[in-house]
Amino acid sequence: MKQFKFPMRYVPISATILVFFIVYLIGIICFDNFGSPKVFMNLFLNYAYLGIAVIGTALVILTGGIDLSVGSVIAFTSILIAKMINTGCNALVAIALALVIGILFGMLQGWLIHNFSLPPFLVTLAGMFFIRGCGFIVSEESLSIQNDPVFSFIQDNLTITLAKGLHLRFIVMLYIAVLIIAVIFSQRTRAGRSIYAIGDNELAATLMGIPVGRTKIMTYTIAGFCSALAGVVYAIYLKAGNPLNCVGLEMDAIAAVVIGGTLLTGGVGYVFGSLFGVLVLGLIQTLIQFNGHINSWWTRIIVGLLVLAFIFMQNLITKISKSKSKSH
């Protein structure tokens, strides 16, 4: 009789999905209306920007690196767009420029990290300071985006009404599209598989003839693009830009990646898991908002504990698979 064996590599992502459904169930049991589709849709709407940023972070972490500049790039992008629109520039030009800056910034970080073998932690840390400061140079005040034709077009015409009072907004569609592309990229393309190879063992990847440098720089470039896109989404979502936004968001992004089942040492995990990582973060926040009595700082503590639980699980799995490979 053939025994069904659940592949070890699917355990973390299954656990993430399980956690998501458990938290969702708790919400439905505890509160009326928690199960309504609107709450679920709002989850996507409120965390679309985080989700897009997390995709970039997940890819970088899969290579064994880290990107701390996420939150600052979002803030910079949103304030840049707001400032340019307020000075009479076309919104599309502003968005394009913001994305190009994000891409170049990511590329510069990747180049520094690879060419001078500087620690990714330090380079992206400096990048975080740098781009945050640049945001303040653009504007020290929060700017709102009002009566912009492009933004109102996105708001009015690019929304699909699924049911009465239930809208699928543009930024949600954008997030899902980016997610699908990223999942296909990481699983089905040569460059995507190279990311896994590098994260697992960089030396081995080099010896196998994988273009390590190119792949690494590409990954940081993608991360820069994702962060900039997240900034665009954030600007659309809030209709404003503020250089102070998203302080510490990079840590949320990393937490979402970890909860999404990705190993922080790189090489193991799925970009798809980051979706559930983000959703779990969002659900916890929503639960606490629904409750209304609990101190909102419990969010951070619960997230910290979840991160811890997933780390322990990952450790256990690594140990089990190591002992298995030894016994073979």
Add this chain to the structure above:
Amino acid sequence: MNKSSNKFRHLVWPLVSLALLLLFNAIFTDNFFKVEIKKVDSVQESVRDQIPEIPDELTGTAAEASAKAEAEIQAPAEQPAAKQAPVEQAPAKEGKGVSIFGYYLYGTPIDILNQGAKVMVLAIGMTLVIATGGIDISVGAVMAIAGAIAALLISMLDAGNFPGASMGPAVYWIIPVIAALILATVAGVWNGMLVAGFGIQPMVATLVLMVAGRGVAQLITDGQIITFTNPGLVFLCNGHALFLPFSVWIVVAMYVIFGLLTRKTAFGLFIESVGNNERASRYAGIEARRIKWLAYVICGFCAGVAGLLAASNIKCADSNNAGLNLELDAILATVIGGTSMAGGRFFLSGSLVGAILIQTLTTTMYMKNVSPAIVAVPKAMVVIIVCLLQSPVFRAKVLSIFASKAAKGGVQ
């Protein structure tokens, strides 16, 4: 060349950078090096509330307010440098607190030391952790926790509903200090347990406390910003002793203690050994786990001291902003000081120089009327430049360019 030059080689680049920065200040900033000796009227003079009370809206736009608060704190020392005349007539009134000998030095360089004390203390602990090949990104959150518990206890003691309140405010401030240090050390034990006990990757293990720590601090203070006026607690970062700010003496004491601990006992060697090759050290009979654990405990303790300094500096515990991003400053100071992020070698003195370099840069920006928010830009550039200068790959590349040029010249 000789042994002593090798010993101080790691200090060359940070010191050169610092010297360049000071030179820039000497030329372009008026009165940068002007240090005055001021007199305090009496030893008992209570600490002045010359630092503006932090308004309640601080909770709202957190980072902005923190930047503002920081600028305000730095302002008192800068103003006298900017407009000399009126200040010189009123020496004692500008006094920054209690002084033991009745005299203290006053000026921008002293202010840099005082403001940089937090990062210097953090950098000492961080250096040891990084030397074991680890990293501790939770120190900022631990600072917030330490400040929160200290402020909570002092407010309870002032209200008289905590054992020990009968000792009087002049004595009982030691209770919150000890409590904060114990709690911070416990945080270090927790980090060490995750890293050394369970073998979790350091960055990930300390991420847990970094994410959760501020939440814990918020719960301790119940989301409020607790202010305090206890002279003992305020003295830590605002008082003066032996001509210098008291915080500087705290740094000196910490440096001496941990310098002796690491260089006069085998502990430092063990740390370097573990950082170089953990398995080899274990085979050589070194308790690698215990060494690593101890490094995290020390780092937690240092974060506690820094947290007390931060709280004492602004006379309140602000769980949102206390120590925000200071873990990054501490890591930068350590790396600038020549300690390798890969572990295996460390320089406590280098880290202190690195911390002073960062603070000098920040203060220079403030004195040049750069907005506190934009200070991050040049800071980041300096970091990248110093890192590049220390990167062996970069040096090799630059050297090869020079070498190829020289070779070409030779052929022609």
